[in-house]
Amino acid sequence: MTDRNKAGSSKAPLVLRDGLSRRDFLKLTGGLTAAAAVGSAPAAAQAGVQTRARIVVLGGGAAGLTVAARLRDLLDGARITVVEPSETHHYQPGWTLVAAGTYSVSDVTARNEHYIPRGVDWKKDYVAAVDPESQVVETAGGDRLDYDFLVVATGIHLDYEAIEGLERADIGQNGLTSIYAGPEQARHAYEQTQRLGEQGGVARFTIPNTPIKCAGAPIKATLIAEDLLRTAGHRDRVDFHYHVREGALFSVERFDGMVRDIYGERGVGIESGSVLQGVEPELRRATFVDGDGNRETVDYDYLHVVPPMRAHDWVREAGLAVEDGSLAEGGWLAVDDQTLQHARYPNVFGAGDVVDTAIGKTASTVRAHGSVTPDNLVSVLQDREPQQRFDGYTSCPLITEVGKAALVEFDYTLEEVPTFGFIDQGQPSWMWWRLKVHMIKPLYYNMLRGRYLR
Ligand SMILES: Cc1cc2nc3c(=O)[nH]c(=O)nc-3n(C[C@H](O)[C@H](O)[C@H](O)COP(=O)(O)OP(=O)(O)OC[C@H]3O[C@@H](n4cnc5c(N)ncnc54)[C@H](O)[C@@H]3O)c2cc1C
Known part of the structure; x- marks a missing residue:
């Protein structure tokens, strides 16, 4: 593991941020152990x-x-x-x-x-x-x-084939990425983000019109790429667009608002009612369709595809x-x-x-x-x-930048059901990043x- 995180590196001293005390962190790690231990024996x-x-x-x-x-x-x-x-x-x-x-x-x-x-x-x-x-x-x-x-x-089943002109083999080339396709493709996404920073251009991130696994992952893919470019000093060379069907970006109201605020602050444009219909990988062109069936074809330098799922x-x-x-x-x-x-x-x-x-x-x-x-x-x-x-x-650590995440947990009521009630889990913090990087995998x-x- 190459933990390049600023605040969360395993080698970095325990620098406490966001008003969280060392005691809070100890409570968290103790709490995680306790939470694990009270699960089904x-x-x-x-x-x-x-x-x-x-x-x-x-x-x-x-x-x-x-x-x-x-x-x-x-x-x-x-x-x-x-x-x-x-x-x-x-x-x-x-x-x-x-x-x-x-x-x-x-x-x-x-x-x-x-x-x-x-x-x-x-x-x-x-x-x-x-x-x-x-x-x-x-x-x-x-x-x-x-x-x-x-x-x-x-x-x-990841239905990449439902997108006109797209073949799985295209992923990882010509700026076309998809972290859903596999670990190698996730690595390609990282590499292509570096290339995008060097060359500049337009980055587009898509959401399909179907239920998807880990609904936070497309948001994470966007905010990670944005942060990598910012850290590299290349952010001003790239326009960010998030193409989403009509409606909420996230099913829990609080996090929908939070993501919209972060996108606003970090210059990610939200293209609402815009679902990916087709791509021309060689030409780096993507066609989107709105709720009335109107199609629009636009250029991209980097396209992150989340395929329809079933x-x-x-x-x-x-x-x-x-x-x-x-x-x-x-x-x-x-x-x-x-x-x-x-x-x-x-x-x-x-x-x-x-x-x-x-x-x-x-x-x-x-x-x-x-x-x-x-x-x-x-x-x-x-x-x-x-x-x-x-x-x-349902839960996922919603990564907001490399080194920070919010810990999102909810149930059928779409209300938060936090494991660690003594801390506001919805506040992006290095602690949830550390949880994601170091603790969730063994769990x-x-x-x-x-x-x-x-
Ligand atoms: C990019 C990404 C990020 C994610 N982030 C998070 C996260 O932060 N937190 C979180 O909790 N979850 C996350 N998830 C979601 C999580 O990985 C899935 O919800 C979880 O793996 C679902 O488990 P599953 O067994 O249903 O499916 P899978 O783990 O996908 O397993 C399905 C299995 O079925 C097998 N299979 C398929 N077809 C057949 C067949 N015909 N016959 C026999 N076997 C078959 C496959 O080989 C596979 O092994 C993420 C997923 C992705 C892709």
Whole structure:
């Protein structure tokens, strides 16, 4: 890790800013430990429920691994299989820090073999189809897996192809960037920001017309790039434009206001009702569409793309997707938004980004799903009603510059639910930056082992 942060470097002396005392910081680190410790206890200490149930977990990312680990701890004798094609585990919340030049690619990359829980089978393949009536999963390699219970945790499909003229291979070249595409692309974003500073020009940042994972990440990408240029002394060479659909920049009113204020202070223009429709990468031209369908083509030197997002096609093809309402188009998994049990199939549960809840889609949300989903599955397995309730918990450290962040936490009410009530978490501070850089990653990897769930 190359911590280039001014205030937050691990080597820098503990310089207290923003009126926060050393005592506050100690309370914070102590509080974090306490907050972790009061989460769901590792279930291994409890007697496991005896069962011969066959449980298939689709997807072995943040949610799939967490759920599998907790199920393994809760149950005795179950046959649990995780279907996950990739050897590599991506710590996606670290990708913004790669774009900031703070983390390296290797800081956010791990091997799945270290996190598939012992005693759980790993089917290294893609799910191709599910028949929820006959309770069978088919993999791309042609295998059939019968199940008694199914957990769907395959995350999100990034629909770059829905943007006219854009191919994934274009990302990282000719000023076209997207930190959502992967850690290498996040590193390219950092490099292209340096190049933009040297050459000057117009930088554009986009938001699609769909739900997205970590809704704060596009804001972070913008403010990190702006700060990198400011620190390098090149800020006056670049015009910043943030293209957003109509409405709020952030779902929590206070942070919507805060981001607007920061954009105003730092000269980031907000282009409202402007959704990316197409790109011509060679010509560095982008076409945006407004709510009435009017198109406008503009030049750019640097374009950060956040693609439209939806569930993978097989979810809809299996008849597991939400069928009505504003989320139907994305084919998200239809679940009860509190129990995370499927709306039509009681032996099917969801976890992570794939579910059709109104908010969520963060790794912090997975900390909550990681106990709600397995615990409710075990209740149903015992012929009981699901007991656990997901409250919509969503969180991310909203990076406002390299070295500062606000710690945003909220639930279905869209009101703040701060973990550290003794400090105003919404005030950007070096403390939340340090939390993001040094503490959240170990918490995340513990979560994958079923520990410190919310
Ligand atoms: C740039 C960025 C910044 C972020 N910042 C934050 C942050 O600051 N804080 C925060 O809390 N969250 C953040 N997130 C969000 C967080 O990473 C996700 O919410 C979290 O990873 C969701 O977990 P998941 O298991 O649902 O999806 P994933 O972790 O994406 O895992 C899905 C898994 O399903 C597998 N899969 C896909 N298709 C199939 C198939 N057909 N068959 C079998 N397996 C399949 C994939 O290989 C993958 O392993 C960020 C995300 C990004 C991209």
